[in-house]
Amino acid sequence: MASDTVATRKTTAQIGTPGVRRFGRVNWLGLQTLIEREARRFLTVWTQTLLAPLVTAGLFLLIFSIAVGSRRGDVMGVSFMHFLAPGILMMTVIQNSFANVSSSIVISKVQGNIVDTLMPPLSAGELLVGYLSGGILRGALVSCAVAVILFPTIGLSVAHPFLALLYVVLGGALLGAIGIVAGVFANKFDQMAAITNFIVTPLSFLSGTFYSLETMPPVLQAISHANPVFYLIDGLRFAVLGVSDSSPVLGLVIVTATTAAICGIAWWMFRTGYRLKS
Template identity: 40%
Template sequence: MHELSQNVPRSEQPDPDSLLGHRALPAFAWTPTWTLFRKEVLRFARVWLQTIAAPLVTTLLYLLVFGHALGGHIHIYPGVSYIAFIVPGLMMMSVLQNAFANSSSSLIQAKVTGNIIFVLLSPLRPTEIFLAMTAASIVRGIAVGLAILLLALLFLHLPLQHPFWVLIFTILGAGGMGALGIVAGLWAEKFDQIAGFQNFLIMPLTFLAGVFYSVQSLPGIWRQLSMVNPFFYIVDGFRYGFFGDADLSVWASLAVALAFFLVSAAAAWRLLASGYKLRP
């Protein structure tokens, strides 16, 4: 019997795993990853009044109030009106907040309702769960950002001098916040904790990221505090893509944005891999 098996080509020999009723999983499972990604996208797309329209209305109110009150009094970049200056900041602020909300709310809802068991029992590895949820957060961030851009173009001319920088900072910012949302969703055990995380950390940091002002206009201590806020670099680099001008070097902003993404991604993956607050 041993001699006969040696004469059979290796490709025709039975797979030991298949004899046990299962096959070894491939290095990366595309189908379940795509399924989870699609589920996450459909989850926010089906409540678009809350996830897309609500940030759009909020941004419109910011534009009306600040544009009317300060539009004719403040000029930061030569040839750029104040209302045009704040549009990229409002876009990125909404991108960051919505990317965080997408992954964090999905995880906390799944944990509270018990639906997380279906993800844990699926053939998804931590890397695949991370990629699906982060990619869905990026899609939501881009969708909100595009909606705000189209709205702004109805009222003013907005240049787009460096589309590559706009895209790269959008992906890094939304991806980093999507990963941070995974961290918050895993850590939180109830909705109040997610709300606190967003209201006391994410909201202040995004508002104080140079959305409505140039950090060059701040006094010394406040300017130094802005420099330790990673969201400031994301907003500043994103704004450079529109106007070709920014408070700092775009390469410095890129380095900080990339570091923020990598640190958030590493933390999210590590918690997923360890089953933090997912397994009994």
């Protein structure tokens, strides 16, 4: 009898829970599948998800070049177009990362197939990593397209490539985490549109994308310093140009801490099934 019990335990340990393919404590197969699904969502319609943001970023640069051009003068010791380019790149990254994650969750909830994501043996952490990976990957691909195609047209090169990549990944992670929270909270498309219009868009536009904080009144400077997206744009500007409004080290600390905090909220939502299982 004892030998049968030992044999059963060995068999269970070797095979694991039925239907679950885990290596260690992580369901790598399930996590890989979720990441591939999130990537295929935007790669299938790449003209909308990758080409369209590139065209939009190019239009921003073209319009500002025609409307302002050399009349604006230098900003922080660099030409206005060079000052503008990193901000537009980061704005494109965060908007696409947020859209990728939030739309995936909201569409699944509206169509009623969110259960297909919740039923498989994926932990809250694995769901978090899977969704974030899709948002980060989309943001990174868009940023590479902007840097490779648009930057050379205005004679701009990246001063610190690895730091720039770090800020792009952090930007995708931060807005991807916000996208998870927003997607879980919203039950309808109009709720998602309200979050985008009244929270995400102001955060991205009022963050030093088109101006230096040196030109702002002290009150607005203080408000901008409370915006984590400001540190993303300012940090990427330092990585590209070598100039910034604030310390890039301080920016890394604030962005990392903010990302960790929002990821914690997103993890809790997945862990408890908040607005997902009801």
